Amino acid sequence: MDLWSEAVIDPADSVSPATSTRPISVLLIDDDETWARTQRRLLERSHERLSVSTATSFNAARDALGATEPDCIVCDYQLGDGTGLDLLAEVRATEPDVPFILVTGEGDEAVASDAISEQVTDYVRKMDLSQQPIGLVRRIKTVVEVDRSRRALARERQHKEALLETVTASSTRSELGETICEQLVDSGYVCAWIAVLDDDQGVVPLSTVGDSAYLESTITPGTRPTDSTEPTLRALDETEPIVHSLATIGETEPESADWVPVAVDHGFGSVAAIPISHNGVYFGVLTVYSQTARIDDRERALLVEYAETVGYAFQTTAWKRTLLSSATPTVEFTLSGGCHPLLGLATALSDESTLRIATIIPRNDDEVLYVTTAEGVTEADLSEAVDVTDSIVSVDYYRTDGVIHCGLIAESPVPETRIVDAGVSLSETNVSGRDARILAVLGGGTSVQQCVDALSELCGDGSVTTLWTSDESTTSKTEAVDDLTDRQRQVLKLAVEAGYFERPRHNNTGELADTLDISRATFTQHLRAAQRKLFASKIHR
Known part of the structure; x- marks a missing residue:
């Protein structure tokens, strides 16, 4: 039995319906022209999906790889003007994931060890192939389907990351x-x-x-x-x-x-x-x-x-920042005692890990999606922690190079949706150690006590503390709003209530102008004037 091939091929990653009908191109490399020709015929006759080309030397293999991108490389160890391991090292320098099967007549453990260190996909012996002629066909099919499944998963992650960025920016x-x-x-x-x-x-x-x-x-x-x-x-x-x-x-x-x-x-x-x-x-x-x-x-x-x-x-038209209120403080709510669904996950991770949630999307009545950045943790550790955290349904990875960007599906209700219903706008949530900190902006008609009551109803008394992080005076904000003309105040209020300052916007400038029965240019002029007055008052305070 070839223990290496057993180790690198996961049965759970075998041929999938998504890719099982696609042709498979194979580059077969061996300095024995007779063996290469015979093996090529055997492979193509054994399975109609296989298309096999050959190279009979190290340099010829180089040329072939420069001209084509095969789905799988099958290479003999001895190539006359080089070795299969030499070629493997060159291939891995530019193509770290392309399936590479090393075939040898040597059969000693040193070759196997060197092949493994160079990240060979599979390792077989000619002696084994002579006893089981179609064995190589099965190995090629398996390693190619595994590779295609991994590539498809990577493309999905890229798509999802781009999708979230698009929703935020549009x-x-x-x-x-x-x-x-x-x-x-x-x-x-x-x-x-x-x-x-x-x-x-x-x-x-x-x-x-x-x-x-x-x-x-x-x-x-x-x-x-x-x-x-x-x-x-x-x-x-x-x-x-x-x-x-x-x-x-x-x-x-x-x-x-x-x-x-x-x-x-x-x-x-x-x-x-x-x-x-x-x-x-x-x-x-x-x-x-x-x-x-x-x-x-x-x-x-x-x-x-x-x-x-x-x-x-x-x-989405809710979750908007309230800019016109005379009292719109930023408040940090700290939750402990297992109140937040991600607290259980954080407990299962290392003390150095931090989960930062920038976006929360209700999927349905029973689940929400936390768009999360995980710091100080590996993908493997995060996946293992998700498996043992009852409040997390699943994890979907968008990017894992360096900092992990992922989507965590949690069961509803969650604290964020409770305080949004109470009338606040969320900034972000940070979860680390033993507590979760939710940063929010209160609307003019919402008090901190209303938010605390909503959170306590979900989490229980004694699990919620608050920290006011805004030192802006009520007087200065009121004075700034008083400086606006009636039309400027009307335009700015409509823009806030319609979610114009949110991403994604629900209404554009033309739609809002139509609501007031004024031109788009007039609406924009009043809106910019109002913003300038508010920002100027904030700078000079």
């Missing part, structure tokens, strides 16, 4: 939708768009990126969801995800022939239309078109997460 729905669609097209989809309904229940595009010619051919502005079986329209009508492979849809839904030929002519192989909603409120549909023959379950789950996050961003 100021309008159109801007958010445009950026989301750009990300999806950049990731490989041919076309991505967000469809919404106008006042007459007709379909109109909010954002479109990619091959829009298809949309112009099949969906005209004002089309109603019931007018066609095109996936976007069906998803709008049924408020359910619609995912199709165009190669088989004609067999299952022959009435769909009106749009399928057009989609095929534009090079589409599959389509997914995902409703955008939050808390039961539907805003539209996110649709992507792909050249691949199918959109697998992993892709679908990621698209659903995109749509859910966009839905949250579209609906």
Whole structure:
């Protein structure tokens, strides 16, 4: 038995449906031309997905790797003008993860040890292959599928990190939708768009990126969801995800022939239309078109997460800072005694670790997402701590290089949502040691005692302490507001109440101007004048 291959291949990471049908390119390297030629024929005959090219020397292998990027490298130990270990070291310098299987006739432990130290993926002996000819096929398939699964996971993390950054940075729905669609097209989809309904229940595009010619051919502005079986329209009508492979849809839904030929002519192989909603409120549909023959379950789950996050961003108008109140102190609430769901997690980590929560997104009535930065902890330690913390449902990693950026799913209710309901705006939460510190800005109609009562109801008496961190006087703020004209005060108040200063914004300048029946330029002029007066009074105090 080859103990090394048993150690590096995790059965849980075996062939996944998401990647099991894709071709596998293999570079086979051996200075024995007869063995290389024979093994190539055997591999390709044993499995139709394998495409094998060969190199018969160290330098030839170098040239081949410079010209191609194989899914897997199978290399003999002795290459005449070099060794397989020498080539492995060069490959790992630029491609640390590409599967590399070392084949040797030596079979001694020194070679195996050196191969392991150079991070070889698998290690086999020619003697074993002669006894089990198809053994190498199984090894190649396994290591390639494991590598593809890891790469897919890394891409998902990048997507999720970019998604959160987009939600934070975008100021309008159109801007958010445009950026989301750009990300999806950049990731490989041919076309991505967000469809919404106008006042007459007709379909109109909010954002479109990619091959829009298809949309112009099949969906005209004002089309109603019931007018066609095109996936976007069906998803709008049924408020359910619609995912199709165009190669088989004609067999299952022959009435769909009106749009399928057009989609095929534009090079589409599959389509997914995902409703955008939050808390039961539907805003539209996110649709992507792909050249691949199918959109697998992993892709679908990621698209659903995109749509859910966009839905949250579209609906959120609460959690805004109150700028006009004569008393808007910043208060730090300190929670202890296991009151915060992340306290149990922090207890399971080292004393040097800190969890910083910048964003909290309610997912549904039962769960919230904490967008978290974890410092002083490794990914392995954090995953282990999540497993033993009952209040944390799961962890999803967005970035793990240096400081860990992740999403922690916790069970509701949580302290942050309780005090938001009481009328405060959250700044951040820091969890370390034995307590959690929530920094919040109070609204004009909210007292500290109301927040303490709300937290104590959830956590119990004696578990909440407060610290006022604002030393701004009421008089100076009142004087600053009194300096505003009636129109400036009206404009600024509307901007605050509409969430204009939040990210993401719910209303743009034009929409707010329309509310007051003034021009956009006039609205902007009054808003800037009001801000200048407030900021000037703060600087001169």
